Amino acid sequence: MTTTDKPAQTTGLPSMSPTEPGAQTMTLSVGPQHSGSGHMRLIVELDGDIIINAMPDPGYVHRGIEKIIELRNIIRSIPVIERPSIIDASNLNHAWVRAIEELQGVEPPARGQYLRCLLNEMNRIMSHLYWLSIYGVFLGHTTMFMWPLGDRELFIDLAERLTGARITYSYLVPGGVRRDLPAGFAEEAHPEQKASAYSRASGLSPSAPQDQPCAGLALTGTCGRMSPTRHMES
Amino acid sequence: MSLSQEREESLVKTLKENFPRDIKEATILRRSRIDVTVAPDRMVEIATFFRDKLGFDHPSGVSAVDYNREARFEIVYHLSSIRNVGQRDIIVNLKESVPRNSPRATSLVKIWPGVENYERESLEMFGIQFDGHPRPEKLFLNDNWDGPPPMRKEIRFPTD
Numbered sequence: 335m336t337t338t339d340k341p342a343q344t345t346g347l348p349s350m351s352p353t354e355p356g357a358q359t360m361t362l363s364v365g366p367q368h369s370g371s372g373h374m375r376l377i378v379e380l381d382g383d384i385i386i387n388a389m390p391d392p393g394y395v396h397r398g399i400e401k402i403i404e405l406r407n408i409i410r411s412i413p414v415i416e417r418p419s420i421i422d423a424s425n426l427n428h429a430w431v432r433a434i435e436e437l438q439g440v441e442p443p444a445r446g447q448y449l450r451c452l453l454n455e456m457n458r459i460m461s462h463l464y465w466l467s468i469y470g471v472f473l474g475h476t477t478m479f480m481w482p483l484g485d486r487e488l489f490i491d492l493a494e495r496l497t498g499a500r501i502t503y504s505y506l507v508p509g510g511v512r513r514d515l516p517a518g519f520a521e522e523a524h525p526e527q528k529a530s531a532y533s534r535a536s537g538l539s540p541s542a543p544q545d546q547p548c549a550g551l552a553l554t555g556t557c558g559r560m561s562p563t564r565h566m567e568s
Numbered sequence: 569m570s571l572s573q574e575r576e577e578s579l580v581k582t583l584k585e586n587f588p589r590d591i592k593e594a595t596i597l598r599r600s601r602i603d604v605t606v607a608p609d610r611m612v613e614i615a616t617f618f619r620d621k622l623g624f625d626h627p628s629g630v631s632a633v634d635y636n637r638e639a640r641f642e643i644v645y646h647l648s649s650i651r652n653v654g655q656r657d658i659i660v661n662l663k664e665s666v667p668r669n670s671p672r673a674t675s676l677v678k679i680w681p682g683v684e685n686y687e688r689e690s691l692e693m694f695g696i697q698f699d700g701h702p703r704p705e706k707l708f709l710n711d712n713w714d715g716p717p718p719m720r721k722e723i724r725f726p727t728d
Contacts, residue, residue, distance in 0.1 A: 389703075390685060396708035401719060 359386060366393060408434060408508065416502045422461040423502045424453045434508045446510030453496060453505055456489045463489075495519055575655060576602055579622065586621075587614055600657045608664040608673055615645070615662065615679045623652035624660060627676075630686030632694045636721040639668045641696055645676065645683065666696065675701040693719035 358381060365375035373395070379387035399418060403411035415430045416423035428450060435442065442450070463486040470478025490500050495516055497503040505512050573596055580594045583604065590610040595603045606614050618624040624647040633642040645662040649655050666673050675698035677684050687698045688707040695717035698704060706713065716723055 390707075392708060394708070394710065398718065398725075401723070401725060404721075405724065 366391070412507060413502065413504045416504065420502050421464045422457055424450075424457045424505060425461075427504070427506045428454055431506045431508055438508065440509055442510040445514075449496075449511045449515060450506055453493060453503065453511075456493055457503075460486050460489045460493075492519075492522065495522055571599060573599055575658065576600065579655075579658070579660075580604075582622070583614075583617075586617060590614060600659065602658065602660045603663065604660055605663045605665070608666055611664050612674055612676070612679070615676050618647055618660070618662065619679055623649050623655065625652075625680075626650045627680045627683050627686070628659070630683050630690060632690040632696055632719075634668075634694060634719070634721045635665075636668065640665045641668055641671050641694055643673055643690065643696065671696040672699065673697070674699050677701055693717055695720070 360380045362378045362380055363375055364378055366373040373393050375391040375393065377389040377391060378385055397418060399414060403414050406414070412427060412430070416427050419426050463482040467479050467482035467486070470476075470482070493503060494500050496519060497505040497512070499505075576596045576599070579602060580596065583591055583594055587606070587610065590607045591604060591614075592607060593603070593605040597603055604614075626648050627645055628648050629646040631644050631646075633644065635642060642663055642665050647660040647662055648658065664673060671694065673696060675683075675687055677687065677698075678700065684702065685707055687701055688703065688705065690696050691698060691701070691704055692706045692709050709718070718725075
């Protein structure tokens with residue numbers, strides 16, 4: 335099926351053999367372990383400091399999700415679909431569920447669409463907070479790792495109340511969502527109680543104005559202007 | 569942004585004017601989503617037209633679909649635009665069909681270098697040969713994989 339025996343010269347790409355003496359360029363492996371997330375090797379051809387070619391070697395990371403769900407019925411495909419990106423599970427699931435609905439000619443009711451939007455938006459913010467915190471780890475900044483993850487925990491709690499799961503929800507199903515808004519959710523989602531509890535726990539509000547309900551949370555300032563107050567007010 | 573589909577309609581019109589016989593089908597799915605099916609032997613010209621005249625400089629993905637009951641593979645290039653700000657939200661699905669018993673298409677690496685690894689994936693997963701591809705080798709599969717292309721519909725792996 336493939337033509338692995340092709341000589342490197344005809345493809346114009348470097349071979350993977352060690353650099354020969356007298357060669358103009360040097361072949362270097364970057365990875366598979368490196369400071370970035372996940373395993374990935376780049377075979378880089380260098381001419382001095384200049385990269386003239388780079389070949390990716392992603393490793394055995396293909397999960398064959400399409401093939402796995404070919405053999406399942408639709409409702410059982412939903413937990414699988416979320417797996418490639420668990421930090422943004424519901425948005426991934428949304429595309430899949432919408433595709434099924436389009437094939438079936440089904441439109442979910444307005445309440446279901448609102449609930450999807452609610453979880454998707456919370457999940458999106460969680461995802462941003464996650465990369466920001468992992469980015470902090472890469473920079474070797476432990477505090478920057480902790481603060482966004484602390485903020486993310488607020489949304490994880492809300493998602494748990496809404497769906498019963500913290501990270502992979504399987505909440506969106508063809509035709510709507512898996513269950514309705516639980517009683518008392520709106521009160522819990524109200525930012526004032528959350529934020530005041532958070533700022534008490536973190537002890538972060540000495541200089542913040544006390545009349546602002548979310549002062550402690552806004553002070554962490556981890557994601558641009560995002561804070562529960564601003565997000566939920568609009 | 570308005571909900572009108574003027575941009576999509578003018579894109580389809582331009583395409584049909586320039587390639588009256590080679591565009592088999594051009595459908596506006598909804599706002600900012602267009603399906604274009606073309607004849608495989610004219611793919612390179614039409615792709616070049618997309619890049620140079622319509623400003624679609626960014627292929628955001630290439631996938632293959634196995635229509636085994638119709639004995640064909642469909643190769644889908646998802647095109648979008650970075651330079652042309654006015655159509656950044658538009659995604660064109662540029663499609664061609666190749667027969668399932670001899671799946672062979674022309675590689676578009678010369679037009680968009682970014683499709684190189686996507687085409688490699690279609691090669692190993694569906695067995696579609698891309699003529700002119702600079703590196704037609706495995707990407708994700710084990711080096712010692714000697715089975716059939718695993719994403720084809722007739723292949724079954726036991727799951728549970």
